[in-house]
Amino acid sequence: MMTLESKMRIRSPWIMHFDTGSCNGCDMEVWALLTPRYDIERFGAMNRANPKQADILLITGPVTKRCEDRLRNLYEQTPEPKLVIACGDCASTGAPFHNCYNVNGGVDKVIPVDVYVPGCACRPEVLIDALVLGLSKWREKAAGADKEAEG
Amino acid sequence: MDLLAYALQVLTVIVAPLVVGLAMGMDRKITARMQNRRGPPVLQPFYDVGKLLSKRPMLLSELQATFAGAALLFHAAALALFVSGSDLLVTFFVSGTGSVCLVMGAFSARSPYSFIGGQRELLAILAYEPVLFLVVLSIGMRSSFLVGDIQGGLLHDLPLVLLALVPVLVVLLEKSPFDVPTAHQEIISGPYVEYSGPYLAILEVARWFQLAFVFGMVTLFFWSGDAVISIAGKLALAFAALFATIVIDNASARLTRENMVSFMLIAGIGLVAINLLVLFILKGSI
Numbered sequence: 001m002m003t004l005e006s007k008m009r010i011r012s013p014w015i016m017h018f019d020t021g022s023c024n025g026c027d028m029e030v031w032a033l034l035t036p037r038y039d040i041e042r043f044g045a046m047n048r049a050n051p052k053q054a055d056i057l058l059i060t061g062p063v064t065k066r067c068e069d070r071l072r073n074l075y076e077q078t079p080e081p082k083l084v085i086a087c088g089d090c091a092s093t094g095a096p097f098h099n100c101y102n103v104n105g106g107v108d109k110v111i112p113v114d115v116y117v118p119g120c121a122c123r124p125e126v127l128i129d130a131l132v133l134g135l136s137k138w139r140e141k142a143a144g145a146d147k148e149a150e151g
Numbered sequence: 152m153d154l155l156a157y158a159l160q161v162l163t164v165i166v167a168p169l170v171v172g173l174a175m176g177m178d179r180k181i182t183a184r185m186q187n188r189r190g191p192p193v194l195q196p197f198y199d200v201g202k203l204l205s206k207r208p209m210l211l212s213e214l215q216a217t218f219a220g221a222a223l224l225f226h227a228a229a230l231a232l233f234v235s236g237s238d239l240l241v242t243f244f245v246s247g248t249g250s251v252c253l254v255m256g257a258f259s260a261r262s263p264y265s266f267i268g269g270q271r272e273l274l275a276i277l278a279y280e281p282v283l284f285l286v287v288l289s290i291g292m293r294s295s296f297l298v299g300d301i302q303g304g305l306l307h308d309l310p311l312v313l314l315a316l317v318p319v320l321v322v323l324l325e326k327s328p329f330d331v332p333t334a335h336q337e338i339i340s341g342p343y344v345e346y347s348g349p350y351l352a353i354l355e356v357a358r359w360f361q362l363a364f365v366f367g368m369v370t371l372f373f374w375s376g377d378a379v380i381s382i383a384g385k386l387a388l389a390f391a392a393l394f395a396t397i398v399i400d401n402a403s404a405r406l407t408r409e410n411m412v413s414f415m416l417i418a419g420i421g422l423v424a425i426n427l428l429v430l431f432i433l434k435g436s437i
Contacts, residue, residue, distance in 0.1 A: 008201030011192075039188040041179070044195050049339050052209065052347035055202070079207040079348050 009055070009081065010135050012044045016054035016078070020071055021103065022061030025121030026088035030058050032124045040128060043135075051077040056134060058127070059113075062090040062097045063104040075111040083134045085115045087127060092116040163234045164227070168359035171366065172196045174393055175359070178324070181394070185401045200355055206348035211260040215346065218256030219353045225249030226360035233367050236299025243287045246364050249357065250276050256354075257342035268341030271332040271408060278329070278412045279322045282419030283365070286312055286319075289423055290371060293430075303374035306388075311426035313372050315419045316365070317395050322415065323365055324393075326400035329411045366392070 017030050033040045034047055048054050051074045063071060075084070086107040089095035094105025107113050114137060115130045176193040183190020192198075210216055229246035233239075254276070257269030289312050294301045306313065322329045332341040346354055369392045370385035406414070 004201065005205040008198045009205060011198040012195070012202040014199075036186055036188045039183070039190070041183060041191050042189040044191050044198055050344060052345065053340070053343075053351060055206075079209050081206070 006138065006141075010138055013055045013083075013131065013135060014046050014048045014053055015040075015056045015058055015131075016048055016051055016074070017058045017060070018071065018074055020059060020061035020067040020091070020107070021064035022088065022090060026060035026091070026119075029121050029124050029127065030060060030087060033127055038124045038128060040131065043131065045131065051075075052079065054078050055081070056083045056085060056131065058085050058087050059091050059107045060087045062094040062100075063107055063110055065102055065104065068104060068110055071107070071110050081138065083114045083138070084111055085117060085127075085130050085134060086113045087117045087130075088122040089118060089120045092118060095120065160231075160234050164231050167230060167234070167363040167367070168356065171359040171362045172200070174366075174390075178393060178397055181397050182401060185397070196355075200352045203347075203352035203355070204349050208348050208350065210350065211262065211345050214259035215256050216350055218252045218259060219346065219350045219357070222249045222252035222256065223353050223357040223360065225252060226357045226364070230360050230364050230367070233298055233364050236297060239287050239291055239296050239298055239368075242298070242364065243284060246361060247276075247280055249361060250280075253342055253354065253357070257345070260345035262345050264338060265342065265345040267338055268332060268344055271334075271338070272342045274408050274412060275322050275329070275332050278415035279319045279419075282315055282319050282415055282423070283368075285420060285423045286316055286368065289427055290368075292427075298371070301371055301374070305374070306372040308430055309372070309426055311422040313369070313392075315422040316369055317392060317399075318415055318419060320365065320369075320392055320396045321399055322411070323362060324396050324400075326396055328399070328403040328406040329415070330405055331408045331411050334405060 017027070019027050032038055033045075045056075051057075055078075057075065057078060059071065061067070075082075084107065086092045090097065091107045092113075094100075094103060094109075097103045097105060099105075104110055115134045117126055117130045119126055173193065173196075175196040176191070179195060180190045180193055225245055226249040229242050229249060232242040232245060250272075254269045254272045257265045257272065289309055290296075290301065290305060293308055294305060318329070322331075325333045333339075333343065334341065338344070343351060343354060366389045369389050373381070373384040373388045375381040375384060
C-alpha cells in the first residue's frame, strides 16, 4: 500500500529546465514536451522554471565550468524529494566534449543523476519515458519504505 | 440561530473552496481541450496541494510563513462572513486585507524577483479592488448590504455590473490578458516566487477561499424562491463566468500593466456607472 502522500507526489511532478551549455538542440526538445503534440501536462507536470517549486530537474548540456556552481545552487534550492534527469548525450557523458578543458563532462560529475536520456538531440518521446521512469523510481522507493515499515 | 442552519453554514465554508479547487481542475482541462491537448485530470489541483504539503519546508524569512498564514486566515474569515450572511462591505475589506498579506509576504523575502511580483500584485489590487468595491456598493444600494437579505432581481436590474465582474475574475484567476503579477513568460510566478512546499500550498488554499468569495458575489445575482432552482442557477452562473474567463484567456495575449490598470478602471467603473445611470433614469431611483 502506498501512502496518500507518495500517490500525490507521483501525480504532480513539476519540472524545471536548466541549460548548462547545451547547443540548444536538447532544449528545443524539452520545450516541445509542453506543446499540444506531447503535452506532459497530462501527467500533471507543469513547467515552473523555479527551483524552489520544482520536483524534477531537466538538465541539458555538458556542464561548463562556469555553469557548475549555478547548477549546484539550483540543485540545493530544490526541496526534497527531487529527481534529476540528464537530457541528451552531452548531459549524460559529455559526449563530443570529452577531455575538453572547459567542461565537466556530464551532469553526474556535479550533482547526483537519477535518469539518463540518450540521444543527440534527445527525442521528446524518450524524455516522456524518462519522466515516467523517474516517477516509477519514486513509486518503488515509496513501496520499499512501506515494506520496511511493515517489516 | 438554530443548529441545523449553523451546521449548514460551517459545511458551506468548508465545501466552497473545495468546489473552487475542482473548478480550477476543470479550468485546466477545458483550457487544454481548447489548445487541442488532453490536459491533466480534473482533480489535479488537489494532487498539487497534497504534493506541496509533503515537500521539505523552506523559508527565506519567518515573516513569509506569517503572512501566508494571515492571507489564509483573512480569506477564510471573509468567506465565513459572506456565508453567514453578514455585511458585504465588511466581507470585502477583510478579503482585501488577505490580498495585501500576499503582497507583504512577497516583500518579506529579500529577493528582487519577489519584489517585482509584489509590486505587480499591488498594481493588480489597484486595478480590480475599485471595481469590486463599486460592485459591492451597487448590490448594496439596489438590494441590501446584508448578504442574508439579498433576494432576486439583481440579474434583471444590474446585468452590466455582473459583466464588470468578468475582468475582475480574469485578474484574480491570473489569466491573459491581465496575468500581470504572475506573467509566466516573464517573471514566472510573481509574488509566489520565493514560496515553496507547504507554504505555497497554504497560499494556494488561501486563493481558493478568495475565489470562493468572489464567485459567491457572482452567485448573488441569481435568486429563486425554490432552493433547488436557486442553487442550480447560482452554480450555472458561476460556471458561466468561469467559462467566459477561460475563453478570454485562450483568445488573447498578455497586455502591459498600464493597460491592465487603465482598462479595469475605465471599463469596470464605466460599466457600473452606465448600469446605475440607466436604472436611475428608468426607475427614478437606484
